[in-house]
Amino acid sequence: MEIVIVPDAAAGGELIASAMAELVTRKPDALLGVATGSTPLPIYQALAAKVRGGALDVSRARVCQLDEYVGLPTGHPESYRSVVLREVIEPLGLTEASFFGPDGAAEDVAAEAIAYDHALAAAGGVDLQLLGIGTDGHIGFNEPCSSLASRTRIKTLTQQTRVDNARFFDSLDEVPHHVITQGIGTILEARHLVLLATGEAKADAVAATVEGPLSALVPASALQLHPHATVVVDEAAASGLKLADYFRATYAAKPAWQSI
Numbered sequence: 216m217e218i219v220i221v222p223d224a225a226a227g228g229e230l231i232a233s234a235m236a237e238l239v240t241r242k243p244d245a246l247l248g249v250a251t252g253s254t255p256l257p258i259y260q261a262l263a264a265k266v267r268g269g270a271l272d273v274s275r276a277r278v279c280q281l282d283e284y285v286g287l288p289t290g291h292p293e294s295y296r297s298v299v300l301r302e303v304i305e306p307l308g309l310t311e312a313s314f315f316g317p318d319g320a321a322e323d324v325a326a327e328a329i330a331y332d333h334a335l336a337a338a339g340g341v342d343l344q345l346l347g348i349g350t351d352g353h354i355g356f357n358e359p360c361s362s363l364a365s366r367t368r369i370k371t372l373t374q375q376t377r378v379d380n381a382r383f384f385d386s387l388d389e390v391p392h393h394v395i396t397q398g399i400g401t402i403l404e405a406r407h408l409v410l411l412a413t414g415e416a417k418a419d420a421v422a423a424t425v426e427g428p429l430s431a432l433v434p435a436s437a438l439q440l441h442p443h444a445t446v447v448v449d450e451a452a453a454s455g456l457k458l459a460d461y462f463r464a465t466y467a468a469k470p471a472w473q474s475i
């Protein structure tokens with residue numbers, strides 16, 4: 216795993232947006248896996264700025280979802296489909312035709328999850344998957360003790376995750392209990408995994424992910440199994456890392472021509 220410690224969230228967003236821009240320039244129809252939550256917003260803002268400024272053409276890029284709530288009505292503003300349309304697709308000037316994800320309002324949610332897993336493979340696989348991290352170490356909505364080989368499926372949220380996400384809803388009661396999430400095995404099939412974590416609240420989860428043992432109790436630790444995983448953290452999220460100085464020195468010594 217490559218660990219990059221950046222001064223703040225904006226610098227992390229810029230770094231990751233630059234890597235995505237480099238990918239799309241090399242492979243214009245790249246499939247970009249996007250994450251929701253507050254953390255990746257600086258990435259989307261930096262990417263949109265590059266597009267607006269004419270430095271980047273994303274018109275052929277494709278975008279896919281990491282996870283989705285189950286049971287919210289179609290078009291609900293906090294469904295992850297709506298969030299991605301609002302925060303990624305529209306600012307990048309893309310259309311809905313270039314975007315796909317699982318339907319959390321499907322009649323047969325289990326079948327929908329399996330179909331989404333197949334759709335990702337049929338699309339040629341994800342080129343770069345963005346990830347955030349939950350305070351309990353989850354990626355996507357793979358809560359602690361998810362199988363490290365899991366495929367896209369329905370999951371039940373922990374109370375901690377529902378509380379963490381309640382800020383997007385009028386009340387805790389409105390936060391769904393169930394979700395469809397790419398499985399950890401599914402996520403590991405992406406060609407490049409890029410996890411961004413910012414703020415002190417993520418410091419323990421980051422330390423367990425990067426320096427702890429591979430454990431289903433910390434789903435993000437599965438990144439240790441991936442040949443090309445990049446973890447970008449700000450100083451606050453890096454505060455629990457024992458090897459922080461080593462990670463800084465390693466990144467500083469990286470050749471200028473090498474992207475993350």
Ligand code: GLP
Nearest residue numbers: 250252253254347348349355356
């Ligand atoms: C949700 C999403 C995750 C995200 C996490 C953290 O649980 N399913 O993909 O990483 O929230 O969100 P935030 O970045 O807002 O802390």
